[in-house]
Amino acid sequence: MLVVAYIGFGNSVCRYHLPYVERRKDIIKVKYIYRRKEDRVGDEERETWYPNITFTSDIEDVMNDSEVNLIVVNTPDAFHVSYTMQALEHGKNVLCEKPFAMTAKEAKEVFDYAKSKGLVAMSNQNRRYDADMRTVRKVIESGVLGDIVEVESHYDYYRPSIAEHKGYGILYGLAVHPIDQIIGQFGQPKKVVYDCRSIDNPGFADDYYDIDFFYENGMKAIVKTSYYVKLDYPRFIVHGKKGSFLMPSLGHQSSLKPKPGPIEISFDPLPEDKWGTLSYIDDQGNDITKKVPTEIGDYGIIYDNLYDAIFNHGEKIIKDEEVIEVLTIIEEATKVAKEV
Numbered sequence: 001m002l003v004v005a006y007i008g009f010g011n012s013v014c015r016y017h018l019p020y021v022e023r024r025k026d027i028i029k030v031k032y033i034y035r036r037k038e039d040r041v042g043d044e045e046r047e048t049w050y051p052n053i054t055f056t057s058d059i060e061d062v063m064n065d066s067e068v069n070l071i072v073v074n075t076p077d078a079f080h081v082s083y084t085m086q087a088l089e090h091g092k093n094v095l096c097e098k099p100f101a102m103t104a105k106e107a108k109e110v111f112d113y114a115k116s117k118g119l120v121a122m123s124n125q126n127r128r129y130d131a132d133m134r135t136v137r138k139v140i141e142s143g144v145l146g147d148i149v150e151v152e153s154h155y156d157y158y159r160p161s162i163a164e165h166k167g168y169g170i171l172y173g174l175a176v177h178p179i180d181q182i183i184g185q186f187g188q189p190k191k192v193v194y195d196c197r198s199i200d201n202p203g204f205a206d207d208y209y210d211i212d213f214f215y216e217n218g219m220k221a222i223v224k225t226s227y228y229v230k231l232d233y234p235r236f237i238v239h240g241k242k243g244s245f246l247m248p249s250l251g252h253q254s255s256l257k258p259k260p261g262p263i264e265i266s267f268d269p270l271p272e273d274k275w276g277t278l279s280y281i282d283d284q285g286n287d288i289t290k291k292v293p294t295e296i297g298d299y300g301i302i303y304d305n306l307y308d309a310i311f312n313h314g315e316k317i318i319k320d321e322e323v324i325e326v327l328t329i330i331e332e333a334t335k336v337a338k339e340v
Contacts, residue, residue, distance in 0.1 A: 002307055005032035005062040005092075007083050008074030009039070009046070009055075012097060016126060017072065018050070019265040020300030027307050032062050049262050063090040070306065072124070073097060077172060081106050084121060088113055093120040093310050095302065098176045104327040111320040120309045122316050123323045124302060127177040128184050131297035132247045135276055136236045137185060138295060144280050145240025151186075151221040152237040153178040154249075156229035162207050163200035170225070171196065171206045171333050178223045180326050182213055184318070186221060188325050189213035196337040199228065206337035211329070236276075243280025243288075250274055250294070270294045 004021070006013050013033070021028050030053050037057045040047070047055045054061075062068060063086065071087040073080055073096040081101050087094045094114070100123035101107040107123075114121035127133065140148060155178060191214040198205035213221040236247040250270070272291055279289040301317075308314035 002028045002070050002303065002310070003067045004028060004030045004070045004072060005034065005065070005068045006030070006072045006074055007034045007059075007062070007087075009033050009035050010074060012074045013072075014046075015263050016299055017074070019263050020298065021303060022262075024300055024303060028303060031065070031068060032056055034059055034062050045260070049260070059086075063087065063092070069093055069310065070095060077102065077169075081110060084110055085113065088117055088119055088121060091117070091119070093306070095122055095124050095306060097124050098180070099123075099172050099327060099330065100323050101327060102172070103331060104324045107324050107327050108320075111323075120306065120316065122302075122306065122309070123318050125177075125180045125184065125318045125323070125326075126299040126302050128181055128318075129298050129301045130250070131270065131294050132235045132250050132276075133181050134295035134297065135292060136238060136245065136247050139245050139276065139278060139292060140185070140238065140240075144243065144278070144282070145238060145245060146242030146280075147217070148219050148238065148240045150219065150237075150239045151182070152234075153181060153221070153223045154229075154233050154235055154237075155225045156233050156249075157225075157227045158230045159227045162227040165207060166201050166204045168206045168334060168337065171209060171330050171337065174225060175209055175211070175223065175333065176326060176330060178225075179211070179329055180322070182221045182223060183322050183325050183329075186213070186215060186219070188321075189221070190216050192329055192332070194333050194336040196333045198337070199226075203338060206334060209333060209337070211333060240280075243278065245276055245278045245292070247276040248274060267296050267298075269296070 021030060032054050034056055040057065069092065071092045071094050073083045073094060075083055077099055080096050084094045084096045101110060110121055155174060193212040195210040196206055198207050208226055210224045232249060234246045235249040238245040275294050276292040278292045282288055305317045309316050
């Protein structure tokens with residue numbers, strides 16, 4: 001059984017981890033959540049929502065418990081590497097939130113150290129298992145679109161208040177998701193072209209990016225975010241030699257609770273207005289257009305794989321070289337944003 005300790009108790013743990021782990025009680029037990037003392041002051045009530053979990057402000061409780069075999073790092077980005085290395089030094093397998101590290105070099109050092117210890121260290125690139133990405137993957141891998149020509153991935157918003165934001169970090173905090181989705185699906189590109197900047201604060205922020213990935217087979221993938229998109233835009237646009245697929249933007253499936261308590265997740269099928277639209281020419285020459293039911297998002301797939309990797313020596317679904325490639329791209333994108 002995976003016996004888990006979380007380092008951190010923010011939105012990520014409550015929304016993107018615990019609800020999925022709860023559905024896997026047969027293979028997962030959450031034993032600890034570590035929080036710094038200062039973070040617990042005035043926020044004790046949330047801890048009572050999880051009576052079967054021990055909350056502690058002593059990191060040694062977590063690191064020295066021989067029953068704990070997986071530590072999940074959910075701290076601010078700057079502390080990811082230090083907590084991951086500490087866990088590995090204590091013989092614990094690690095799942096670390098993205099970005100796994102702040103540089104590709106750091107990430108490689110962590111992976112190499114984990115291998116030397118015979119442990120599993122993996123980045124929590126859970127957005128590969130979003131409902132929209134799982135649907136796009138299913139359509140692409142079905143082959144109905146033929147050879148893929150172009151893929152657009154959009155995380156767009158209308159937030160004019162971005163003009164007040166000066167500082168970097170959006171590439172690391174947001175772009176890391178769609179970049180990983182592209183690298184995870186299509187692999188390492190032969191060329192990357194960067195348009196990374198800020199509309200309002202050029203040279204002082206990284207809130208606009210349009211990154212193009214070019215592949216050997218002629219395919220192009222585009223990852224783009226703008227905070228000045230007022231009308232809804234598809235989350236994904238996929239064009240192949242036989243047809244096209246549009247995937248609408250979806251929210252996370254967690255529900256808003258009328259009263260305090262743990263986040264609840266719906267795994268019910270989504271209504272048709274949340275389905276994708278597929279149009280293609282089939283092998284008999286028929287012109288077909290139809291709606292494609294949206295897959296159910298499930299971040300718990302990461303934990304299923306960790307169980308297999310830790311206990312059965314299975315292959316990690318988030319590969320080390322993919323994490324390193326994503327960080328290499330983000331590092332270069334940040335340099336471009338600073339040069340504008």
